[in-house]
Amino acid sequence: MKRTHTCGQLRIADVGSSVTLIGWIDVIRDHGGISFIDLRDREGKTQVLLHPDYVGYNELLAKLKPESVIQVKGTVKARDAANVNTGMGTGEVEVEAADIVVENIAQTPPFPMEDGKTEKVNEDLRLQYRYLDLRRPSMYGFMKTRSVAVNAARAHLNELGFLEIETPYLFKSTPEGAREFLVPSRVNPGQFYALSQSPQQYKQMLMVAGMERYYQIARCFRDEDLRADRQPEFSQIDIEASFIDREDMYAIVEGMMKRIWKDALGVDIQTPFPRMQFQDAMNRYGVDKPDTRYDLEIVDFTEEFRNSAFKVFAGIIANGGVVKAMNAKGLGDATQGEMKTLEEAAKSLGAKGLAFIRVNGTEWKSPILKFLSEEEKAALASKLNIEDGDMVFFAAEKWERACSILGRVRTDSAKLLVERGRLDIPKDKYNFLWVIEFPLMTYDEEQGRFVATHHPFTAPVPEDAHLLDSNPHAVRGQHYDCVLNGWEVGGGSIRIHQPDLQKKVFEDVLKIPADVVESRFGYMLKAFSYGAPPHGGIAFGVERLAAILTGRNGIRDVVAFPKTQKGQDLMANSPSEATPRQLKDLHIAVSLPQQGA
RNA sequence: GGGGUGGUAGUUCAGUUGGUUAGAACGUCGGCCUGUCACGCCGAAGGCCGCGGGUUCGAGUCCCGUCCAUCCCGCCA
Numbered sequence: 001m002k003r004t005h006t007c008g009q010l011r012i013a014d015v016g017s018s019v020t021l022i023g024w025i026d027v028i029r030d031h032g033g034i035s036f037i038d039l040r041d042r043e044g045k046t047q048v049l050l051h052p053d054y055v056g057y058n059e060l061l062a063k064l065k066p067e068s069v070i071q072v073k074g075t076v077k078a079r080d081a082a083n084v085n086t087g088m089g090t091g092e093v094e095v096e097a098a099d100i101v102v103e104n105i106a107q108t109p110p111f112p113m114e115d116g117k118t119e120k121v122n123e124d125l126r127l128q129y130r131y132l133d134l135r136r137p138s139m140y141g142f143m144k145t146r147s148v149a150v151n152a153a154r155a156h157l158n159e160l161g162f163l164e165i166e167t168p169y170l171f172k173s174t175p176e177g178a179r180e181f182l183v184p185s186r187v188n189p190g191q192f193y194a195l196s197q198s199p200q201q202y203k204q205m206l207m208v209a210g211m212e213r214y215y216q217i218a219r220c221f222r223d224e225d226l227r228a229d230r231q232p233e234f235s236q237i238d239i240e241a242s243f244i245d246r247e248d249m250y251a252i253v254e255g256m257m258k259r260i261w262k263d264a265l266g267v268d269i270q271t272p273f274p275r276m277q278f279q280d281a282m283n284r285y286g287v288d289k290p291d292t293r294y295d296l297e298i299v300d301f302t303e304e305f306r307n308s309a310f311k312v313f314a315g316i317i318a319n320g321g322v323v324k325a326m327n328a329k330g331l332g333d334a335t336q337g338e339m340k341t342l343e344e345a346a347k348s349l350g351a352k353g354l355a356f357i358r359v360n361g362t363e364w365k366s367p368i369l370k371f372l373s374e375e376e377k378a379a380l381a382s383k384l385n386i387e388d389g390d391m392v393f394f395a396a397e398k399w400e401r402a403c404s405i406l407g408r409v410r411t412d413s414a415k416l417l418v419e420r421g422r423l424d425i426p427k428d429k430y431n432f433l434w435v436i437e438f439p440l441m442t443y444d445e446e447q448g449r450f451v452a453t454h455h456p457f458t459a460p461v462p463e464d465a466h467l468l469d470s471n472p473h474a475v476r477g478q479h480y481d482c483v484l485n486g487w488e489v490g491g492g493s494i495r496i497h498q499p500d501l502q503k504k505v506f507e508d509v510l511k512i513p514a515d516v517v518e519s520r521f522g523y524m525l526k527a528f529s530y531g532a533p534p535h536g537g538i539a540f541g542v543e544r545l546a547a548i549l550t551g552r553n554g555i556r557d558v559v560a561f562p563k564t565q566k567g568q569d570l571m572a573n574s575p576s577e578a579t580p581r582q583l584k585d586l587h588i589a590v591s592l593p594q595q596g597a
Numbered sequence: 598g599g600g601g602u603g604g605u606a607g608u609u610c611a612g613u614u615g616g617u618u619a620g621a622a623c624g625u626c627g628g629c630c631u632g633u634c635a636c637g638c639c640g641a642a643g644g645c646c647g648c649g650g651g652u653u654c655g656a657g658u659c660c661c662g663u664c665c666a667u668c669c670c671g672c673c674a
Contacts, residue, residue: 033631047634066624085634108625111608114635117623120609124666177674197674224673341601348600348670455674554668565667 002071008044012092014076019095021046022071022103024135030061036094037064039072042140047085047094048072054097067106067113067132073099127570130561139557145264146546146558150217152263153237153540156256162213162239167202169195169219174520176456176510178222181232184586195221198539200455201524203240204495207535208527212242217542226565228554229487229544233563237545239492240537246478246494249536250434253482253490257432264549273432273482281435282400286326286407288438291486292431294414294423298326298406304379305396310371316396323396326406327384328413330422331391332359338416345412346395351405355394359386368394411486427551433483437461440477441509449511454479456505458493459536465501472509482540489545492538499528 003022010019023041037048050057064070074095085091110129111121115138118126126133133139154164170193173180180194196202199218206214218238226232241252254271261267281290284297302322305313313323328334334342343354357366357380364377372380384392393409395402417423440460441450450472452458460468461476468475482490496502503525506517517525543555556562563569583590 027635029633029636031631031633031636032629034633035631036633036636038634045634049632052631080632083632083634088634091634108607112624117609122604122608122666125608127666174674179672200674222673225671227673228668230673344600345669452674457674564665566665570666 006043007039007041007046008089010046010076010090010093010095012078015078015093017076018073019076020071020073021048021095023069025064025066025068025070025106027066028061028064035061037070037072037097039070039095042137044089046090047088048074049077049094049096050100051096054100060100060102063102063105065106065108067109067135069103069106071101071103072097073101124564124570127562127564130571134560142546142550142552142558143560145550146542149260149264149546149549150237150542152260153256154215154217155263156259157213157215157239157252160213160252160255162215162241163211164216165206165211165214166216167196167199167206167218169221171196171202172520174201176452176512178224181221181223184588186585186587189587197222198236199238200457203238203537204457204524204535205527207240207242207495207497208530208532210242210533212533214241215239218539226563226567228556229547231543231555231559231562232567234555234559235542236539237490237542238537238539240535242533242535244494244534244536246436246480246536249480249492249494249538253538254432257482260545261430261549267428267430269430269432273434275434275436278435278438282403282407286403286405286410287486288435288481289483289486289488290433290435291411291414291425292433293425293429293485296326296328296410296414298324298403298410299383300324301379301383304376308371308376309373310368310376312371313396321397322399322402323394324402324406325380325384325392325394326410326413327386328391328393328409328417329387330389330417330420331413332389333420334358334391334416342393342409342412345408346393346405349405349408350401351395351397354405354409355396357386357392359388359390359392361388429485430548431485435481435483436479437476438479438481439473440464440475440479441472443473450509452505452510453477454491454493456510457495457502459496459501468504468509478536480538482538484545484548487544487548488541489548490538490540492536494534494536497528497532497534499525499532502528 002020004020005014007021007023021039023039026038026040026045029036033052035050037050038045039048050061054060072095074097076093077096079092079094109132111125111132112118113132113136115136118133118136134143170183173182173192173194178197180197183193183195185191185193198220199216203214216238218236219233220236221233223232224230239252241248250272254273258269258271261269276290278288281288283300284290285292286298300322301324302317305323306317308314317323339356346354355366355368357364357369380386380392386392391413393406395405397405414423414425418425438453440453440458442453444451454477458477458479461478464475478494480492481488496505503517506512506521507514543558546558547555550558552558561569561571568574
């Protein structure tokens with residue numbers, strides 16, 4: 001071994017021992033006659049004392065630079081009381097260097113490599129030198145937390161008798177769902193695989209195959225635009241089990257989360273998780289993944305305004321819309337700019353504007369005030385608990401849109417309130433939530449047909465199944481989302497395991513042409529006709545869990561080598577052009593868009 | 598595809614109403630320094646102001662286009 005101890009290990013009890021450390025030079029303090037080198041590895045730092053009688057002292061110091069890798073052999077010495085560094089685990093000792101082996105001299109890094117400073121550096125530069133960015137202690141911590149979390153999940157599932165089974169990444173293209181990455185098949189000219197966007201179909205086949213309990217830390221690939229919480233490739237803790245119902249799945253997952261939080265953070269989380277109907281989540285929080293760490297709940301005023309003299313509201317209600325309001329408590333001092341930004345956000349979700357009432361003392365200020373009756377004002381005041389300094393926002397739209405608009409205004413208002421110190425959203429509070437009973441189908445205006453809310457394999461709630469033909473929109477699915485602090489961290493469902501029902505959903509409800517069903521899903525329907533067990537599953541986003549565990553705002557910090565918003569790896573420079581030879585082998589002709597087109 | 602923010606020294610930033618020689622801090626380099634720990638002190642170098650056009654006597658600053666990063670909408674069964 002190149003070392004006897006790590007750089008975080010030595011203590012006063014080690015004084016006198018001969019040790020060998022190896023690591024990176026964190027900083028050199030050269031006093032001319034004596035020098036100190038802080039040597040760093042992932043476990044910590046140790047001060048190395050370099051005495052002027054060291055042979056070649058001047059030459060060595062001249063060439064050593066921060067981030068160089070050196071091996072230090074020496075003796076552990078106690079520091080004088082005055083020189084103890086209480087901010088360091090190894091601060092009571094230092095290693096007096098007897099022999100230093102220079103393993104690698106580092107160039108000057110292109111940006112400061114120090115927690116607290118590197119975060120401010122442009123993302124593109126950090127990504128180009130990702131190996132330097134990752135060298136910081138905090139990044140090591142994020143990688144470690146993710147690793148511990150995944151291992152905790154594995155341990156829990158193994159104990160419950162789940163088998164870890166790998167499924168192919170090279171799959172076939174599926175008609176519904178995310179855009180896929182295509183992979184040309186050299187030996188099948190003109191044909192393509194698709195990189196698996198999730199192991200969904202394979203894991204159901206494993207249930208038909210009698211594996212009963214499966215899990216996998218699966219890579220998934222989706223060729224969609226990126227977000228702070230979305231990368232084109234990401235990992236899922238993918239789970240499927242036979243002979244279970246929803247309650248069984250909740251118990252499995254709650255146990256797994258308990259284990260993850262205990263192992264990764266030492267935190268005991270409360271189980272079982274509360275449950276909320278999709279309808280409820282939308283009505284109260286305006287999203288299907290509510291952050292319940294703070295209130296600012298949305299309140300319905302459709303009945304109050306049904307016969308209102310305010311024709312805008314009454315008219316929308318007459319056309320089947322709703323009127324909702326949300327009291328952004330304490331945001332009465334929102335600036336013009338902030339109001340404008342909130343309105344833009346609302347408009348981006350389809351609002352025509354963002355009506356509001358600003359409360360200043362007992363006075364209400366609002367462009368819509370003159371349209372409101374005393375009765376209506378009283379209803380608002382009482383149901384929204386309006387007080388001095390409040391700001392009330394309105395949405396009058398179709399139900400789902402009204403909910404979404406105020407949901408967005410709610411989260412944006414919360415951010416503004418946090419900035420003002422009037423709202424606390426603690427990062428170490430973990431509000432798990434099951435959101436359940438989503439509609440099985442959603443009507444897609446663009447396509448003029450129903451699409452599966454979750455995916456087409458989700459089983460309907462039994463008592464709603466008879467509505468599949470008459471009123472598909474009213475059918476609830478046996479779908480469950482696991483929501484944590486406003487993030488959808490996992491989602492799954494009890495699946496359809498009867499071929500007739502599955503075929504009906506494909507063809508009659510989703511209106512997928514029979515020949516397409518046959519070519520894409522024929523093998524599943526066939527498999528279900530050979531004795532398919534009732535089964536269900538769920539999948540968790542590893543990065544999202546890790547991001548919350550580490551208190552990050554996005555998933556980049558818990559991905560070792562993330563891609564930019566354009567899907568590029570700036571370190572390795574991918575994607576890149578293929579050689580003519582590669583293209584020829586793959587039977588591919590590249591046709592680039594005209595410049596400027 | 599659309600909207601917002603940012604791009605000035607290696608890094609983070611400042612740069613007034615368009616005005617003459619574009620600044621600071623950190624880092625780097627050189628010198629001094631035997632108990633520092635973000636060591637200190639002295640000195641120096643370092644700029645295609647993202648890129649391309651335009652307006653102007655004059656552009657880091659104004660206009661148009663474009664590239665990159667980032668946040669959001671669409672999209673993500």
